[in-house]
Amino acid sequence: MATQVPLNSDAAATLLEAKDIASGNITLQDWYLSTVSFYFTETLPYAILIKLFGWHLSFAYLVPAIMLSTVVFLAAHLIIRHSRHYQLSRVFPLVVFAAPGFFASHMMLVPCIHMGSYVLTLSCWWLVETYEEHRGAWRLALLTFFLTLTLFSDDIVRYVLLLPLVLTALFKVRQHPHLGWIVLCSILSLALTKLLGFGLTLVPSFETPGLPPLNFTSYNAISYNLELFLKGVLAFFGAEFFGYPIFSWHGLSRLFHAGIALAFFGMLYWIARYRHIRDTLSIGSLLGISIILGAYLLSNLPIDLMTTRYLVPVFILGALVLGRHFPLAGWAYGLSACLALLYAATNIGLPKWDYTTTNRNFPLAQALNQHGLNNGYATFWNANLNALVSRAEISPVIIDSSGIRYFDWLAKSNWKKNGGNFLICDSEEQAGLAISHLGEPNKKYVIDGKILLIWEASFNLN
Known part of the structure; x- marks a missing residue:
């Protein structure tokens, strides 16, 4: 599915950086990068692959596909690891991002689009949950290591992972004192991130302009943010039914997708409002969803439809929460399977095996x-x-x-x-x-x- 998306200069820059790293320029000396470096989360995986196997343009499509597949696998594992009944049906909500349409592919299946950060985010949540169950200093060490690499590379993790994790741990620390170690690991990872950044100032390395200040949006711009949010959600779900004939394939299929999008957010609200969520992962995921949605609607973050990419963690974490907590009786198993398969069949296009044709x-x-x-x-x-x-x-x-x-x-x-x-x-x-x-x-x-x-x-x- 990644081969449906034409390559552009934004994505190509990551591959050029990776080729330079593989050639020995480890610190990317003389490079001007983007607002954040994406060094460990996006660029380094390409560099390792190039060093091992040599350069090939197909990496621009293989690596994003591998990253999204890894996100799907980790999310599925986090959903079913405690489920005893209807395990397969629990993963059906993942179809909202595991079967991307053309627009969603632009958000997830191109180089350097935060997917490496989401791989590490779900890995960190797995470490937190298994630490709660089995303890183990190695889990804390690995959590600190992953957090440091991700925070250094991509600022979105502060809102998707770090802040929700710290708030959830602090909320539960009185009943579960061992979660205090999670808070300490988070603080240590922030310190190590700063130390790593300072260390790079001592040697010739890349430059990043940094992120512009995140401000509250003006009152008049709230309606624009809301409009972009609605457009982005409809585009991501392949649900832009406006303007199509009602009794047509495009009109009905897109209306069905709009119903799936409405059900997705409606079920999330129902779970947050009426289900008694106690596990750290689900509480943290709901917090992360709330933070991202709040930042998107109330800040100067939205610029155009492409900023929908900042909403991707909402779909990933939301599907994870749905899979864990939406009650499924026996009859609902078949219904959810049919809906998931119908959504995938009417959303994804025919794969283009030759990426040069796309370009x-x-x-x-x-x-x-x-x-x-x-x-x-x-x-x-x-x-x-x-x-x-x-x-x-x-x-x-x-x-x-x-x-x-x-x-x-x-x-x-x-x-x-x-x-x-x-x-x-x-x-x-x-x-x-x-x-x-x-x-x-x-x-x-x-x-x-x-x-x-x-x-x-x-x-x-x-």
């Missing part, structure tokens, strides 16, 4: 190789993608009326030193601005809707 065989990268181009510049969404697939090193740039300047975002500063003799633009307008600053190119091609300008002589940007 139209990377026409720009092919052109760079055909012309023997090794160093150049491109607007951001054309830079890393074509650098990954071709033999060229491409610096991302911004082109506007003021000139052409480097864009220090998911890029390596060393690329600037190479100079270059080509430029990829998004439009004829950008190409005209570039020509006015750089002079007439020797060759100009329109490829896949983009403009490729080639000069005989290499040049450096000021």
Whole structure:
């Protein structure tokens, strides 16, 4: 299913970083990264794979598929490990993210989309739950280790795992004093995260701009956040039935998906309101869901429909809670099986086994190789993608009326030193601005809707 999603420069940057790590640049010296590093959760798994087996473009699709499969497996294990009856039916709620449609695939089946963090999040919850049952200092040590790696790499874990875990442990510590060790492990992992960050300042390493401050949204923007939330949920479930004929396949199937989405949140509310939840994992999951939903609706976090990716933990943790606590009688087993299978059958598309078809065989990268181009510049969404697939090193740039300047975002500063003799633009307008600053190119091609300008002589940007 991952091969349905075209590769883009955001995702390609992770693979370029991983190739650099596998080549020996362990600390990613000279790299400008994203708002957070994603180092241990997303980038390092690719680097290890490349070091072991060599580089292949299929890793861009294999690794996300492996990560989502691991999340599904861990969630299923956490659901059924204490279940004695109707074990199979308990995992049916996982279908909401285990059978992704096209939009949901964009949220979960591309490189560097927080899925590595969710693997470690569920692993941490397993360690917490097994520690409650069997104790063991090794579980506490492993929990601290996983928390440190995840907190260093991805800030979303603070809201999905760390804060819910600490609050739940503090709430239950009077009745269960051993949970105090969980709180201490969480505090220690925060300290180790800071220590790791400080250590990297002492050696040449990557730079991250950091996250912008999370503010409460303005009163007038609340309706916009709510609209984005509803649009995102409907898109994730493949449930955008608005505008389709009522008695049509698309209309009825999407209406069915909307019913599943409504039932998902309705059952979650019912469980939180009326079921007596006592286990640490479920309490923590409900807290994590509440924190993420609150942050999404009441903060400046939502920007556009793609920020639906921050709601993915709601679907994962929500399905886990449903599987654990929704009461199922004998007749409900067959009904839940039919609903889950029908949802999957009407949501997922036909898999595309050849990922190059999804990417139209990377026409720009092919052109760079055909012309023997090794160093150049491109607007951001054309830079890393074509650098990954071709033999060229491409610096991302911004082109506007003021000139052409480097864009220090998911890029390596060393690329600037190479100079270059080509430029990829998004439009004829950008190409005209570039020509006015750089002079007439020797060759100009329109490829896949983009403009490729080639000069005989290499040049450096000021």
